[in-house]
Structures are given as structure tokens and as C-alpha cells.
Amino acid sequence: MRRALLWFKQDLRLDDHPALWAGMEADELIPVFILDPKWVRSGPLGARRLGVHRARFLLESITALDNSLRALGSRLLLLPGHPEDVIPDLVQRLDIQEVLTLEEIAPEELTQLAEVRSRLGHVRLREFQGNSLFRMEELLKGLEQMPQVYSEFCRVVEQRLPVFQPRPVPRSLPVFPQAAQDMLLPMPTLSQLGLGEPLSVPNSAFPFAGGEPAAQSRLRDYLWERQGVRNYIENRHGLIGTEYSSKLSPWLANGSLSPRRVAAELRRHESRYGRNESTHCLWQKLLWREFFRLTLERHGQALFEPGGVKATARAPDKIDERFQQWCQGRTGMPIVDANMRELADTGFMSYCGRQIVASYLVHDLKQDWRHGAAWFEEHQLDYDPASSWGNWAYVAGYASDPKRSDTFNALRKARDLDPEGTYVSLWLPELRVVSPQLRHTPFLLPLLQLEMIDYPRLSKVPESWTDYLPNAEEQFYGVPNEDKESLQAS
Numbered sequence: 001m002r003r004a005l006l007w008f009k010q011d012l013r014l015d016d017h018p019a020l021w022a023g024m025e026a027d028e029l030i031p032v033f034i035l036d037p038k039w040v041r042s043g044p045l046g047a048r049r050l051g052v053h054r055a056r057f058l059l060e061s062i063t064a065l066d067n068s069l070r071a072l073g074s075r076l077l078l079l080p081g082h083p084e085d086v087i088p089d090l091v092q093r094l095d096i097q098e099v100l101t102l103e104e105i106a107p108e109e110l111t112q113l114a115e116v117r118s119r120l121g122h123v124r125l126r127e128f129q130g131n132s133l134f135r136m137e138e139l140l141k142g143l144e145q146m147p148q149v150y151s152e153f154c155r156v157v158e159q160r161l162p163v164f165q166p167r168p169v170p171r172s173l174p175v176f177p178q179a180a181q182d183m184l185l186p187m188p189t190l191s192q193l194g195l196g197e198p199l200s201v202p203n204s205a206f207p208f209a210g211g212e213p214a215a216q217s218r219l220r221d222y223l224w225e226r227q228g229v230r231n232y233i234e235n236r237h238g239l240i241g242t243e244y245s246s247k248l249s250p251w252l253a254n255g256s257l258s259p260r261r262v263a264a265e266l267r268r269h270e271s272r273y274g275r276n277e278s279t280h281c282l283w284q285k286l287l288w289r290e291f292f293r294l295t296l297e298r299h300g301q302a303l304f305e306p307g308g309v310k311a312t313a314r315a316p317d318k319i320d321e322r323f324q325q326w327c328q329g330r331t332g333m334p335i336v337d338a339n340m341r342e343l344a345d346t347g348f349m350s351y352c353g354r355q356i357v358a359s360y361l362v363h364d365l366k367q368d369w370r371h372g373a374a375w376f377e378e379h380q381l382d383y384d385p386a387s388s389w390g391n392w393a394y395v396a397g398y399a400s401d402p403k404r405s406d407t408f409n410a411l412r413k414a415r416d417l418d419p420e421g422t423y424v425s426l427w428l429p430e431l432r433v434v435s436p437q438l439r440h441t442p443f444l445l446p447l448l449q450l451e452m453i454d455y456p457r458l459s460k461v462p463e464s465w466t467d468y469l470p471n472a473e474e475q476f477y478g479v480p481n482e483d484k485e486s487l488q489a490s
């Protein structure tokens with residue numbers, strides 16, 4: 001009799017899961033997930049790995065996985081501890097012959113996997129590719145030969161696109177043995193993890209639940225029912241609501257959704273309704289995710305160093321009180337503060353928002369970009385090491401692309417993306433009393449008024465903002481009557 005352990009990590013699904021299919025050959029299969037206590041402790045850059053929103057999403061995803069396994073006659077064994085201790089211990093106690101799991105690409109996870117493997121001794125640990133679009137053998141070139149510039153990378157992969165044929169969920173599963181049943185533990189609560197409960201925020205751009213059924217439902221909705229994908233280009237610079245982009249990233253990040261399933265469904269949609277610029281653009285976004293995965297695989301730990309993969313670049317490696325103001329959404333620049341408060345309150349932020357706040361931290365406040373990335377790790381529902389650090393390195397100018405450094409003019413972006421100030425007043429209630437003409441530039445208001453609404457004053461207005469400041473008339477009509485005299489006098 002063959003008994004196998006299926007170790008779930010960032011792959012919390014049954015659909016398109018190669019390690020699960022390998023487990024179908026066993027007589028008995030024990031699906032397991034390990035809750036590592038180090039995730040809720042502070043990391044080397046101060047922030048926790050797992051903040052309250054991501055933890056809520058994770059627990060929902062694990063519960064959904066257990067429900068799906070139950071429906072097929074199995075269970076999810078959820079255990080606390082360090083995998084390098086728990087997995088070898090389980091293997092010994094339950095007399096397991098083989099451990100199956102998906103491959104890892106980030107340095108810490110690779111080290112952990114190597115440690116588990118070495119402690120397993122003669123018991124085999126088999127890894128499968130499963131969280132990328134492409135399998136290594138499907139790429140025309142080896143990892144070292146893959147282009148380091150995104151546009152060239154796209155050209156290479158588009159020369160020979162594989163047909164994505166994700167494997168469906170099996171109809172039944174091998175037996176979950178009694179010995180493992182006896183070890184089942186209840187799901188911990190967020191409070192038991194020391195995280196407290198997240199507030200439910202009605203304005204959230206991501207009001208969705210964790211888990212595979214919710215992921216599949218959003219994919220169906222976005223591609224087939226509401227077909228938001230057909231207008232992706234027109235809407236993608238939005239900041240408010242659920243429909244300005246696919247919102248698939250949190251499920252892709254913890255593996256509740258397979259990228260190959262998304263690609264296969266996108267192809268199916270295109271063959272039924274036709275390809276347009278929007279459907280192609282979503283495909284190219286999936287390629288960004290892939291590009292960053294390959295970048296991480298290639299450069300490993302270098303991506304997490306101050307100079308990123310451009311090891312020679314001189315990067316600021318310090319933070320001061322301005323970093324805390326950025327984290328708390330109290331820099332005095334409304335578009336930055338609104339995005340940072342949205343992130344802290346909901347765990348989500350739009351792509352444009354992320355570019356603006358990251359650029360502001362690095363290029364305007366001159367703070368160490370790695371601390372920004374670590375803050376994102378704690379708070380983002382969709383945190384993924386390759387996509388997060390890869391994008392941060394791009395904005396900071398330490399990515400593999402020799403030319404690119406994404407510097408954004410925060411005031412110009414604010415005016416383009418949020419002309420009426422609707423977004424900033426959604427997340428910064430104190431600015432609702434300020435007239436729309438001045439909502440992006442409250443630093444032009446008299447100090448007294450800023451103190452009354454308890455909004456911080458920006459210490460210095462960058463020169464590059466001059467062209468985007470409100471004109472004299474807008475300024476004049478934007479301030480309340482009682483303050484006009486002081487403005488006229490100054």
C-alpha cells in the first residue's frame with residue numbers, strides 16, 4: 001500500500017494541480033497545509049509577513065480548500081509549525097512513502113524546501129511546476145538566455161505559444177486515512193493568530209472572499225457574464241470599484257487560481273467573441289507576471305538587495321520619519337495618502353496607485369525602497385514575491401531593464417486619474433470639506449485650516465508640480481470666505 005503526502009503551499013486549489021494528479025496514483029493521500037508562526041512575526045525590515053487582510057484571505061482560502069476536499073471524500077490536515085519540522089515528523093508518524101508539492105522560486109522558500117528534503121532522508125520529495133504559465137521545457141530558450149527586457153521577452157514567448165490545457169479537478173480522491181483523521185485540528189481564528197479582526201469596508205475595490213470557488217466565480221464573471229475583459233483598456237486606470245481591472249491577483253498569488261486556467265479561458269473567450277485590444281492587453285499583463293517570475297528565478301536573492309539586480313547602482317538604504325508618514329497615509333500629498341489608507345483598510349490598491357505611492361516613496365521622499373516592498377508584503381492581499389519586488393525594483397530603477405526607472409509626477413497623476421477629487425475624498429474624509437479645486441493641493445490652504453481638519457502640511461512643493469497647481473482663480477474660489485482675506489493679503 002502506498003501512502004503519499006500532498007503539501008499545499010501557494011497552490012490552494014484542486015483545479016490544474018499537477019501534484020494532486022500525481023497523488024492520484026497513491027492508495028492513500030494526505031493533503032496538508034502548515035501554518036508557519038514566523039509569518040505573523042516581524043521580518044528583517046520591520047513589517048510582518050502576513051497582515052490581517054492577507055491572513056483573513058488565507059484562512060478563507062484554506063477553509064474553501066478543505067470544503068472542496070471533503071466533497072471528494074478527503075480532508076485538509078492543517079497543522080501549525082515550521083514545515084522543516086512538521087513534514088518530516090508527519091512522514092515518520094504516518095509512515096508516508098512520498099511527499100508531493102509544487103516547486104518554489106523565491107530564495108527563502110527554496111532554502112526551506114531544501115531543508116525539508118534533507119530531513120526526509122530516503123523518502124522522496126517530488127516537486128511539480130504549477131504556478132507559472134509556461135513550463136520550462138515550453139520556452140524556446142533556457143532561463144539564462146531569456147531576455148531581461150519585458151518587450152523582448154514578449155517577442156520570444158509569442159513566437160511559439162503553447163496551447164494551455166489545464167487539468168480539471170479529479171472526480172474522486174484516494175482515501176484520507178484514519179490515522180490522519182485523528183490529527184485534525186480546528187481552523188484558528190485571526191485573533192488566535194494575534195491579528196485581531198479586519199474591519200469590513202464597503203468602499204473596497206476587492207470585496208471578494210478567499211478560496212477557489214470565489215476565484216472561479218470572478219473569472220467567469222469577468223470573462224463570460226459581465227465580460228469586463230472586453231473593456232479592460234478603457235477602464236484599467238480606474239481607482240474606484242470592482243470593475244476597473246480583473247481583480248484576479250489575490251487568488252493568483254495564493255494559488256487559488258491557476259494562471260494556465262486564466263490563459264485557457266481567455267483564449268476560449270477570444271475564439272468565441274474575437275480578440276480585441278483589451279483581451280490582448282490582459283494577456284500581456286499575465287506575461288508581466290511571468291516575466292517577473294523568470295526574473296526572480298534568474299537573479300534570486302539579488303532582487304531583495306538595496307541595489308536590486310543592478311548590483312552596482314547606489315540605492316538609498318535608510319528610512320526616517322517620512323517612511324512612517326507614508327505608511328500611515330499622512331504625507332500631506334492626498335493621492336499618496338488616499339492610496340496608502342485604502343491599502344491599510346482593505347488590503348488592495350490599484351496598479352496606478354501602487355506606481356504612484358512607490359515612486360513617491362523612492363524618488364520624492366528618498367527612502368529605502370525595500371522597506372516599501374516589505375510594507376506591501378504585510379498589507380497586500382495579492383502579495384507575491386516575484387511580482388511585488390519585481391515591480392518595486394522597476395519603479396526604483398533597480399530592475400533588469402537597463403533603461404527603465406519609473407518616476408511618476410504624483411500631482412500630474414492625481415489630476416489625470418482623479419480630476420474631481422472623488423477618490424481622495426473617498427479615503428481621506430477630512431478633505432471632504434475642502435473644495436474640489438483644492439482637494440489635490442490642500443497644502444495651498446492656510447495653515448490654520450489644515451490644522452482644523454487635522455491634515456498634515458507638505459513641507460516642500462516639488463518644482464515639477466508647478467504646471468499642475470491650480471491657477472489663481474481656482475485657488476481663490478477654493479478657499480472658504482473667511483480665509484480669502486489672508487490669501488489676498490499674502
Ligand SMILES: Cc1cc2nc3c(=O)[nH]c(=O)nc-3n(C[C@H](O)[C@H](O)[C@H](O)COP(=O)(O)OP(=O)(O)OC[C@H]3O[C@@H](n4cnc5c(N)ncnc54)[C@H](O)[C@@H]3O)c2cc1C
Nearest residue numbers: 245246247248249285286289351354382383384387388391
Ligand atoms: C509597487 C508595485 C507592487 C506590486 N505588487 C504586486 C504583487 O505583490 N502581486 C501582484 O500580483 N501584482 C503586483 N503588482 C502589479 C499590479 O499592481 C497588480 O498585479 C494588479 O494591480 C492586480 O490587480 P488585477 O488582478 O485587477 O490586475 P489586472 O490589471 O486585471 O491584470 C491581470 C493579472 O495580470 C498580472 N499583472 C498585471 N499587472 C502586473 C504587473 N505589473 N506585474 C506583475 N503582474 C501583473 C496579475 O497577475 C493580475 O492579476 C505590483 C505593482 C506595483 C507597481
